[in-house]
Every structure is written in structure tokens, then in C-alpha cells.
Amino acid sequence: MSSYDPATDAPETPADPSVPGSQRARVGTVVWGLIVLALAALIIISRLGIVTLNGTYVLIGLMIGAGAALVIGGLLSARGRDKETTTGKS
Known part of the structure; x- marks a missing residue:
């Protein structure tokens, strides 16, 4: 008799972005990352x-x-949040 359960050794699946509570990249993080990359590229070119x-x-x-980019990303993020169903709780 063995206590080995293969289901417990299975790797975790990545979070589904459509599931509420899953982590998504924040707009500000992406924008600041692009700024840093753009500055680095401009420094190299110069x-x-x-x-x-x-x-x-x-x-x-x-x-x-x-x-x-921050304004457009914020508007798109807000528009995506408005599509989610509400539970009726305040």
C-alpha cells in the first residue's frame, strides 16, 4: 500500500486571466518598463x-x-472592468 498521489506532484497551471482575482500586469508597470527600454535604446544610439x-x-x-500610454491604458483597463458581471453587493 502506497501513499503516493500523482495529482499532488502535478505542476500548477498558470492563472487564467478571465478568472477574477488572477494577477494581470499593471498598466503603470508596463509603461515604466517601456520608458526604461526607450531611454536605454536612445542612449545606445547616441x-x-x-x-x-x-x-x-x-x-x-x-x-x-x-x-x-497611461491614460489610454487606464481607460482600456476601466472598460475591461465594466464588462465583468456584478454580484449586486456594494
Whole structure:
């Protein structure tokens, strides 16, 4: 008689994004990650001498892009939350 249960050794399945309570990437995290990647790419391009960049214009462009991405991402996130069914509890 063995106490081995193969079901307990099975790997966990990843969280289903359609299930309430599952973890999804936050919009702010994605936007800040893209900002860091864009800055790194611009620094590499400027150091290679491919193009010369004005730091002020680069920062203004990144801030406009990041602000737009945060607003659009927030609106899309809110629209996705509105589709979920409510339980009627407040």
C-alpha cells in the first residue's frame, strides 16, 4: 500500500486571466518598463554616433508618450472592468 498521489506532484497551471482575482500586469508597470527600454535604446544610439539627440526634446517626447500610454491604458483597463458581471453587493 502506497501513499503516493500523482495529482499532488502535478505542476500548477498558470492563472487564467478571465478568472477574477488572477494577477494581470499593471498598466503603470508596463509603461515604466517601456520608458526604461526607450531611454536605454536612445542612449545606445547616441553613443554610437548614429544620430545626435537633444536631451530636452527626448525627455519631452518620453513624457508625452508615457502620459498618453497611461491614460489610454487606464481607460482600456476601466472598460475591461465594466464588462465583468456584478454580484449586486456594494
